[in-house]
Amino acid sequence: MRFSxxxxxxxxxxxxxxDRYTRAESRLFHESRPVGMERIEKPTDGRQSGNYRVVTYDGVDVWELDVSTEPDHRRxxxxxPGFGGAVHHQAVLELTPxxxxxxxxxxxxxxxxxxxLDLYPHDVYQENFDHLAASLERGDANTVAPATVGGQTWESRTSR
Structure with missing residues (x-):
């Protein structure tokens, strides 16, 4: 899928x-709005560790693993891994002035x-992309902090 x-x-x-999103300090995508996010860099409570950003929504943890973060190229x-039963799922964002x-x-x-794509069709990704672009343009991606969204209270935790 390609959006631009x-x-x-x-x-x-x-x-x-x-960059704040890569550190799990902000939320960019629609699906991650009413949830918590945390960064897992060391194992805690039996959870795997690595350069993961864990987004939790509807009781499901989604483990995003940063493959490459390149500030000089804004990429x-x-x-x-394993999201929605996918054998392969990888995404790339790159900002070009x-x-x-x-x-x-x-x-x-x-x-x-x-x-x-039967589980997560193109329109779900389109909605997420629209929210991502709007967040980048506004310059605020809903900084992660305790909040109530849609009647649900959530809190972000950072494990270090």
Whole structure:
């Protein structure tokens, strides 16, 4: 799946928002809004460790593993091992300045097998991408802190 748009914001401001997401300090995607996020760098309570960002929604933990975070290129590649029964799930976001006030934001997600899209169709990803682009353009990605969203209270934890 490939999504792309141009947003009206300085590339450094957009990267600052995306960079906070890599540290599990902010939420970008629609599906992760009413939930907690945490960073797992050391094993805790029997949980695996690594460069994971754990997003929890509807009682399900989604383990996003950063493959590559490249601040100089404003690029993030991550995978979600086993997500939705997928054998392969990897996504790449890269911010490319058009000028000093606008940025092209492509988001490419590869999944295998195609039956994964029966569970998570293109329109779910489109909605998430629209929210991602709006968050980057606003310059705020809903900083993670205790909050009530849609009547559900959640809190972010960072394990170090």
């Amino acid at each position: 748009t141009t947003i009206s914001v300085d590339v450094d401001a957009a990267w600052a928002v995306l 993030l590649a991550y995978t979600i 058009v000028d000093d006030k606008s940025v092209v934001v492509p988001w490419v997600t590869d999944v295998y097998p195609d039956s994964y």
